[in-house]
Amino acid sequence: MSAPVQSRGARPRLGFLGVGWIGRHRMRALISSETVEVAAIADTAPENAAAAGALVPQARQVATLDELLALDLDGVVIATPSAGHAEQAIRILDRGVAVFCQKPLAISALETKQVVAAARRANRALSVDFSYRFTDGMQKIHQLVRSGELGEIYAADLVFHNAYGPDKAWFFDRQLSGGGCLMDLGSHLVDLALWLFDFPHVCSVTSALYSKGVQLHRVAGAVEDFAVASYRLASGQLVRVACSWNLPAGRDAVIEASFYGTAGGASFRNVEGSFYDFAAERFRGTSREPLAAPPDDWGGRAAIAWAREIADGGGFNPRAERLVDVAQALEAAYRQAREPGLHGKPA
The missing domain is CATH 3.30.360.10 (Dihydrodipicolinate Reductase; domain 2)
Known part of the structure; x- marks a missing residue:
């Protein structure tokens, strides 16, 4: 049974996992939209955390994803190295929290399917920053x-x-x-x-x-x-x-x-x-x-659209299934390039 979606009209409480340049840019856009509350920040680089903290002094500074997940969050913005995206997104979604992720959502089509399945199972909004x-x-x-x-x-x-x-x-x-x-x-x-x-x-x-x-x-x-x-x-x-x-x-x-x-x-x-x-x-x-x-001023619009879905009480959006199509198309190109004689088709 999926978790209930957020009450319509409430400002989503967001956590940010990774606040390098791109994470801070999306944070600024979301703050400017007045759609969300930035509640928490996690980054292993002290300089990144300090720069993000200067934007939102009221946000709680934590060290790990586990600490983020212990807070009462409605969504998490992921801007970490690509290899961790799928595992991090699934952990977040399995806690009933929505996810906005930098591309790629995962480093394989199989991992992408697993993340989308987790979002569907949790009935939570999932979006990737195809800005x-x-x-x-x-x-x-x-x-x-x-x-x-x-x-x-x-x-x-x-x-x-x-x-x-x-x-x-x-x-x-x-x-x-x-x-x-x-x-x-x-x-x-x-x-x-x-x-x-x-x-x-x-x-x-x-x-x-x-x-x-x-x-x-x-x-x-x-x-x-x-x-x-x-x-x-x-x-x-x-x-x-x-x-x-x-x-x-x-x-x-x-x-x-x-x-x-x-x-x-x-x-x-x-x-x-x-x-x-x-x-x-x-x-x-x-x-x-x-x-x-x-x-x-287009850079933050994908994140704002995701946040508004959460604020409007939306759960899993079937459009997230299309993330698998993109991942399969990329994977087919890699497979065909590795084996030049292969006639490439998506998995």
């Missing part, structure tokens, strides 16, 4: 696609090239990260494409992953810093995803998502290499018209 869905530009493109104004969409091209690499060693350890740039950056792109097309079945995958210019299956123990994957969807679209770390692209970042249909196209792109500023356009033949432009 680009919540940008103004992608919301406008989503509306265009769903309305049919672009006709039948048959192709999508999504790119995330980061001129820099991660600054933490665990990103380069496959056992801790689950993968390299495809897991880190490509997960956003795969989620965007599947979300835009309402999560159709993935029929097949072809992929190529490289580490410092050498195909990944030839480099023992490495994670990829360049990846390309093509997905053929049951709804007819061909989706190409490309991402990288440390690519000499002539700017800080190249972030784009373009969609082409029988009656037009649309594109979402970062502005002048920015990681934060995006514009979106609609294409009609060789002409274009603007859909969205900066400024757009």
